[in-house]
Amino acid sequence: MKEELLKRIVKTPDGQEIEIDPLRDYYCEAGPTVQPPAYTAIIEKLFNWARSESLWILGFGTGCGAIEMRPLMTPRFDAYRYGIQWRPTPRQSNLFVISGYLSVKTLKRVIRSYEQMQGPKYVVGLGSCTINGGMYWDSYNTIKRLDDYLPVDVYIAGCMPRPEALLAGFEELKKIIRAGKAEGANQYAANFDWYKANQKSVIHDWDMPDYNW
Amino acid sequence: MRIPWALLTLFIVINYGLLMTALVQKIGARVGRRHGIPIWQNYIDMLKNYALRTSITHGVMFYLGPVFRLSGGVGLLLFVPSIYGSEMFANFSFAGDLILALYFVFFGTLGMALGAAESGHPYSAIGITRGLSQMTAAELPFALAVFAVALQYQTLSVTEIVAAQQGGVLHWTLFTNPLAVAAAMMSFLGSMMRPPFDVVLAPQEIPIGPPTEYHSSFLAMMQTNRALFPVAKIVVYMNLFFGGAGSWPEFFLKVFLIYMVSAFVGVVFPRFRVEQSIRWFLIWAVPLGILAVVLV
Numbered sequence A: 001m002k003e004e005l006l007k008r009i010v011k012t013p014d015g016q017e018i019e020i021d022p023l024r025d026y027y028c029e030a031g032p033t034v035q036p037p038a039y040t041a042i043i044e045k046l047f048n049w050a051r052s053e054s055l056w057i058l059g060f061g062t063g064c065g066a067i068e069m070r071p072l073m074t075p076r077f078d079a080y081r082y083g084i085q086w087r088p089t090p091r092q093s094n095l096f097v098i099s100g101y102l103s104v105k106t107l108k109r110v111i112r113s114y115e116q117m118q119g120p121k122y123v124v125g126l127g128s129c130t131i132n133g134g135m136y137w138d139s140y141n142t143i144k145r146l147d148d149y150l151p152v153d154v155y156i157a158g159c160m161p162r163p164e165a166l167l168a169g170f171e172e173l174k175k176i177i178r179a180g181k182a183e184g185a186n187q188y189a190a191n192f193d194w195y196k197a198n199q200k201s202v203i204h205d206w207d208m209p210d211y212n213w
Numbered sequence B: 001m002r003i004p005w006a007l008l009t010l011f012i013v014i015n016y017g018l019l020m021t022a023l024v025q026k027i028g029a030r031v032g033r034r035h036g037i038p039i040w041q042n043y044i045d046m047l048k049n050y051a052l053r054t055s056i057t058h059g060v061m062f063y064l065g066p067v068f069r070l071s072g073g074v075g076l077l078l079f080v081p082s083i084y085g086s087e088m089f090a091n092f093s094f095a096g097d098l099i100l101a102l103y104f105v106f107f108g109t110l111g112m113a114l115g116a117a118e119s120g121h122p123y124s125a126i127g128i129t130r131g132l133s134q135m136t137a138a139e140l141p142f143a144l145a146v147f148a149v150a151l152q153y154q155t156l157s158v159t160e161i162v163a164a165q166q167g168g169v170l171h172w173t174l175f176t177n178p179l180a181v182a183a184a185m186m187s188f189l190g191s192m193m194r195p196p197f198d199v200v201l202a203p204q205e206i207p208i209g210p211p212t213e214y215h216s217s218f219l220a221m222m223q224t225n226r227a228l229f230p231v232a233k234i235v236v237y238m239n240l241f242f243g244g245a246g247s248w249p250e251f252f253l254k255v256f257l258i259y260m261v262s263a264f265v266g267v268v269f270p271r272f273r274v275e276q277s278i279r280w281f282l283i284w285a286v287p288l289g290i291l292a293v294v295l296v
Helices: A041-053 A064-068 A104-116 A163-178 A184-190 A192-202 B002-031 B041-050 B060-078 B097-119 B122-153 B158-164 B178-191 B216-241 B248-268 B274-295
Strands: A008-011 A017-020 A055-058 A084-087 A095-099 A122-126 A154-156
Touching: A041 A055, A041 A163, A041 B041, A055 A163, A064 A095, A095 A104, A104 A192, A122 A163, A154 A163, A184 A192, B002 B041, B002 B060, B002 B216, B002 B248, B041 B216, B060 B097, B060 B216, B097 B122, B097 B158, B097 B216, B122 B158, B122 B178, B122 B216, B122 B274, B158 B216, B178 B216, B178 B248, B178 B274, B216 B248
Parallel strands: A055 A084, A055 A095, A095 A122, A122 A154
Antiparallel strands: A008 A017
């Protein structure tokens, strides 16, 4: 556990002594819960349509594949036409593109970012590395199957897939969302213990709360 | 009978604002040789944000921040006449509404400062610091211009100021008091959150500043305000400096053209740092405003 996360007694500027337990005071202990779809089927369909037409990608390039996302913002591919935008904060984004190989060190940050996103949220695995490790299949510090650690909605195969492949993948994701099958956030909540066990089996220096929104 | 009409004004302006901001974004994209977002994208984004299943809060002020911001926009719109000479769309304007409008312009920013501060994110604090210092510097020339206009027409009522500008383009404050309008338009650039004065949000630098922690319906409310507030602010400008509007088509056209001033400047110039922008306002805009007050 990091030193800053340990329980300690702090002296305030006016001389008071208070006890701080960061894990309890700064983070939420309650795990995620399964969120039911809204009201009636027709409203949920409308919502799903809106979700599919407004994909906000978290601007977090986890591996070399992030370079393939940049052309999508430029005139040549211009993903904004399809309602796809990049947001700089996990709070506002609902799509996480895991771009390529994922080292164990990055996985830690990915988990924290993913848990801060608000549901329904989607994960796209980009490149072969997220499927079976790709060219890093025998590496000592990258994960092989992204699906073991986060619920993945769509994989885009290739090393590297071209920006066109990404656009095709996003269109595929839109179809899944419209069909109401992109329930990754709920799947994560329902199998929370399994995901946590998998995550902890590779991250040996687990120095963060189990669930941090 | 005024309340339903006021609500109708609100409805028209929100829809117009959503479509117009999308159009301006499209125009900005075309300047960069992109196709740009669909014109209805703002509606979808808002619906999506309202439809999120989970949201978290950081406390009472976190809730109230977007509420204050939206009420700043709504208040600004509803206490200034939208259509000159129309009984229905005069809203709740009264003899001293100019002062109230000045207050409402700042109100949303202050509310946002309180809300974002409670979110506890360091980038929010940086964004708020920058936003308040830049807003203060930008408000100064605007306030001076408003004083000049109030002195010129000897009234604090927006309706009377519009009335005094009727009878041809040359009666507009733009031509009768160009210095005040110049100072006010410089201040306008500073308050529209577009380059060169967008260091508050600074998307690539401090991840979007004050709203970093805002999401779901909090964010959707702020998006509503983002559509509403610029239009409400432009309505004040239009009434004070550009002869007001006699009908909705004239209103739409004038608001769009005034908005495009900031869009034009925005696509051409890169971003100012906050101390640069404050210096810019103090050196170029404030003297013009003082001159306008002195000469009136």
